[in-house]
Amino acid sequence: MKILFVSPDPRPERWINLLEAALPQAEWIVWHPELPCQEADYALVWQPPEILFKKEPQLKAIFNLGAGVDALLKLSKLPKSLPIYRLEDAGMSAQMAEYLIHQVAEITRVMPVYRQQQQDKVWRMQSPCRRHEWPIGFLGMGQIAQKAAKAFSLLEYPVAGWSRSEKRIEGIDSYYGDDQITKFVQRSRILINTLPLTSQTQGFLNQSLFDQLPEKSIVINVGRGQHLNEMDLLNALEYGRVSHAILDVFSEEPLPKTHPFWNHPKITLTPHISAPTLRDETVKQIAEKIQKLASGEVISGQVDRNRGY
Numbered sequence: 001m002k003i004l005f006v007s008p009d010p011r012p013e014r015w016i017n018l019l020e021a022a023l024p025q026a027e028w029i030v031w032h033p034e035l036p037c038q039e040a041d042y043a044l045v046w047q048p049p050e051i052l053f054k055k056e057p058q059l060k061a062i063f064n065l066g067a068g069v070d071a072l073l074k075l076s077k078l079p080k081s082l083p084i085y086r087l088e089d090a091g092m093s094a095q096m097a098e099y100l101i102h103q104v105a106e107i108t109r110v111m112p113v114y115r116q117q118q119q120d121k122v123w124r125m126q127s128p129c130r131r132h133e134w135p136i137g138f139l140g141m142g143q144i145a146q147k148a149a150k151a152f153s154l155l156e157y158p159v160a161g162w163s164r165s166e167k168r169i170e171g172i173d174s175y176y177g178d179d180q181i182t183k184f185v186q187r188s189r190i191l192i193n194t195l196p197l198t199s200q201t202q203g204f205l206n207q208s209l210f211d212q213l214p215e216k217s218i219v220i221n222v223g224r225g226q227h228l229n230e231m232d233l234l235n236a237l238e239y240g241r242v243s244h245a246i247l248d249v250f251s252e253e254p255l256p257k258t259h260p261f262w263n264h265p266k267i268t269l270t271p272h273i274s275a276p277t278l279r280d281e282t283v284k285q286i287a288e289k290i291q292k293l294a295s296g297e298v299i300s301g302q303v304d305r306n307r308g309y
């Protein structure tokens, strides 16, 4: 069995060592565009170039080294019938929950004020957080969002999720479908976007949505940069209902140095680190899946090409 590793990672040997240990019966190849056809069975990919699919038309399946497959599905040479599997959790949901709790607590527990007080040697208690004033809403209720939603619910914040179809999760109010989006947004003072990027969700975070939020809302984007209309956000921060935005993803990454988001006083930004792919967990998950697939078993995590995730 031949398997390609296709990634812009500058140190692919860190992956190959683990992959060889997890699946020693396979021949692992670090692919680059100059290689002739390897007749490979499978490929592990992150943002692969189009030419991979021209050179290796016999691939039986590919494994995406992340949760989001938007970059992959944009490739026109990606064969329509090629099965794609994406990472399922693989350590991402705990990291995401932690990132979101950190960012939300910064605001609800007024941490910037306490940091300033420390600078000024001021010992003063600010008003405690009243959780009912901070209803949290998750746009998208996939595996990664669910862990964070449950964590916030345990911390006794009011939590709701909106998804295409109804999701019944203890402690989380479920909203679904186009009919319920307005009601959902109107109750979500902290709006967290975890949607997959598809043609339907591109530009979802826009003026008309921001206008429906409660006053003094917080918008957090950990989905994809293309979900957000950047001008609309800047407007909503200036004149509208959004008082702060926390952004981990951008339509252009790295974010250009001249971008107005960098030094905006009402924007906190991080460089796409909310839930990075973890090598150990990823290798374990993919090695198990390849073994099952090779022995004819059905495996989970297959991308629905019509749905786009």
Ligand code: GLV
Residues within 6 Å of the ligand: 065, 066, 067, 068, 069, 275, 277
């Ligand atoms: C990260 O953005 C991922 O899609 O896993």
